[in-house]
Amino acid sequence: MRRLDVTRERKNCFVPTSEIIAVEETDLNKKQHNSGKWQKMAKPHAFTVYYVKKARNHRWWCSDVTFWCVDEQLCNQWIQALKELLELQKARPKQLLVYINPYGGKRQGKRIYEQKVAPLFSLASISTDVFITERANHAKDNLFEVNINKYDGVVCVGGDGMFSEVMHGLIGRMQKDSGIDQNNPKAPLVQCNIRIGIIPAGSTDCICYSTVGISDPVTSALHIIVGDSQPLDVSSVHHNNTFLKYTVSLLGYGFYGDILKDSEKKRWMGPMRYDYSGFKTFLSHHCYEGTISFQPAKHTLGSPRDKDSCRTGCHICRQSEQQLAEQRKKCGLKHEEDEEEWKVIKGKFLAINVVNMSCACPRSPKGLSPAAHLADGSADLILVRKCSRFDFLRYLVRHTNQDDQFDFSFVDVYRVKSFQFTSKLLEDNESDVTDIGKKHFGQFCRDHPACCCNIANSTWNCDGETLDSSAIEVRVHCQLMKLFARGIEENCKEASRNQSRVEQLL
Numbered sequence: 001m002r003r004l005d006v007t008r009e010r011k012n013c014f015v016p017t018s019e020i021i022a023v024e025e026t027d028l029n030k031k032q033h034n035s036g037k038w039q040k041m042a043k044p045h046a047f048t049v050y051y052v053k054k055a056r057n058h059r060w061w062c063s064d065v066t067f068w069c070v071d072e073q074l075c076n077q078w079i080q081a082l083k084e085l086l087e088l089q090k091a092r093p094k095q096l097l098v099y100i101n102p103y104g105g106k107r108q109g110k111r112i113y114e115q116k117v118a119p120l121f122s123l124a125s126i127s128t129d130v131f132i133t134e135r136a137n138h139a140k141d142n143l144f145e146v147n148i149n150k151y152d153g154v155v156c157v158g159g160d161g162m163f164s165e166v167m168h169g170l171i172g173r174m175q176k177d178s179g180i181d182q183n184n185p186k187a188p189l190v191q192c193n194i195r196i197g198i199i200p201a202g203s204t205d206c207i208c209y210s211t212v213g214i215s216d217p218v219t220s221a222l223h224i225i226v227g228d229s230q231p232l233d234v235s236s237v238h239h240n241n242t243f244l245k246y247t248v249s250l251l252g253y254g255f256y257g258d259i260l261k262d263s264e265k266k267r268w269m270g271p272m273r274y275d276y277s278g279f280k281t282f283l284s285h286h287c288y289e290g291t292i293s294f295q296p297a298k299h300t301l302g303s304p305r306d307k308d309s310c311r312t313g314c315h316i317c318r319q320s321e322q323q324l325a326e327q328r329k330k331c332g333l334k335h336e337e338d339e340e341e342w343k344v345i346k347g348k349f350l351a352i353n354v355v356n357m358s359c360a361c362p363r364s365p366k367g368l369s370p371a372a373h374l375a376d377g378s379a380d381l382i383l384v385r386k387c388s389r390f391d392f393l394r395y396l397v398r399h400t401n402q403d404d405q406f407d408f409s410f411v412d413v414y415r416v417k418s419f420q421f422t423s424k425l426l427e428d429n430e431s432d433v434t435d436i437g438k439k440h441f442g443q444f445c446r447d448h449p450a451c452c453c454n455i456a457n458s459t460w461n462c463d464g465e466t467l468d469s470s471a472i473e474v475r476v477h478c479q480l481m482k483l484f485a486r487g488i489e490e491n492c493k494e495a496s497r498n499q500s501r502v503e504q505l506l
């Protein structure tokens with residue numbers, strides 16, 4: 001990494017060039033300065049370096065430092081040299097397509113973009129085409145029409161729902177352009193090389209939080225400006241050879257599906273609806289019977305019970321990707337999934353969660369599966385079996401403290417690469433849904449005696465949206481897309497402390 005090192009009065013300021021946002025000549029008439037030295041100079045010249053300042057809790061903001069001298073030529077040489085260094089940062093976007101959902105969260109998307117993000121993009125000389133959505137799916141439909149190759153990235157301003165819409169538009173567009181049928185659950189999908197940036201402005205900003213470490217529009221804008229890139233696994237969800245949805249965070253049946261279904265009826269309550277519906281669903285304590293079949297993810301070195309979490313530059317994600325690529329080369333056109341073992345579990349569940357990432361959020365900073373990886377080609381399948389209300393509460397509380405939420409006899413967790421579910425209700429109705437479980441194995445994990453299970457089906461909550469079908473087939477696509485992010489930085493406390501020390505010296 002190249003460093004700018006300017007010595008002033010025997011004190012140093014270190015800013016990595018990768019974290020410089022912009023360099024500009026300073027108008028000294030406008031600059032408010034208290035330093036006596038400025039005034040003593042006959043005709044001072046100056047330039048300002050705008051750079052990323054790292055604070056606590058993964059927060060970034062834009063800081064600046066002004067350097068001055070009497071020699072105009074020297075000053076211009078510095079500006080020129082620094083601008084040339086910035087030109088070498090090839091991963092930085094120059095042209096972005098921005099979608100704003102004006103109705104997401106507290107309806108602040110447009111204001112957040114105009115006041116906090118647009119000035120930073122302009123400072124960093126990024127051109128933008130801004131599109132304010134007028135209806136749901138507007139951004140998705142538009143992504144099938146625009147000249148996408150013109151852009152270095154797509155930015156969505158909104159919540160997880162808005163991100164999901166943009167992701168569906170972009171992945172769908174890539175498959176359409178490559179002639180790939182999304183309805184085929186086994187089709188190898190084409191990777192999306194156009195990065196997506198998330199400016200959080202919704203009620204739930206879990207994807208931003210899990211990939212950046214904080215839901216903060218300025219931090220996200222700065223990750224976009226410096227050109228960060230974080231690959232992300234995406235799971236496809238199918239029913240009967242029909243494509244339903246893609247998911248990157250939570251696919252939840254039972255508890256999380258019921259909360260979503262109930263909260264949809266109470267949209268008028270705003271973000272509070274999730275608390276209300278959460279409490280109501282907890283009290284109702286419904287469990288659902290069904291059959292789960294899954295293929296364990298053998299290619300990855302990690303396990304859901306690992307103590308270490310996925311962090312910036314994660315070696316497990318890198319190795320898993322290599323491993324999968326090698327497997328694919330060996331198998332050629334054959335689907336390696338067909339050859340691999342399926343495990344089958346039947347039972348009664350309060351919650352069935354499949355997560356592609358930790359699903360961390362401010363309320364649960366470690367998330368539903370703290371050791372889940374962003375880009376290792378696997379998902380964590382969490383099964384919460386029928387238990388007492390008190391035990392379920394103990395399980396939920398552990399998402400908010402340091403205790404292990406998987407350390408209960410009624411909770412099982414598996415790292416999987418594909419997964420299927422059929423509800424008991426559908427099995428009994430002899431649905432024509434493919435049931436790999438029935439076809440391949442008769443192995444039952446644990447069976448419970450008949451009890452007060454809910455005879456109706458629950459609903460799948462797919463990244464905050466309901467799915468129409470309860471019988472689904474899920475497959476993880478390793479690193480299908482990329483975000484303008486770098487994952488969660490390990491030593492953010494230390495980095496911010498070191499940087500403040502430097503700041504004090506300036």
Ligand SMILES: Nc1ncnc2c1ncn2[C@@H]1O[C@H](COP(=O)(O)OP(=O)(O)OP(=O)(O)O)[C@@H](O)[C@H]1O
Binds near residue numbers: 134136137138201
């Ligand atoms: N102009 C619009 N009018 C109505 N709906 C829109 C508009 N633009 C986008 N949407 C839809 O609004 C949904 C929710 O958006 P978003 O995620 O930004 O907000 P949110 O408050 O976090 O919502 P939620 O928490 O319910 O997902 C998205 O699924 C998106 O498709």
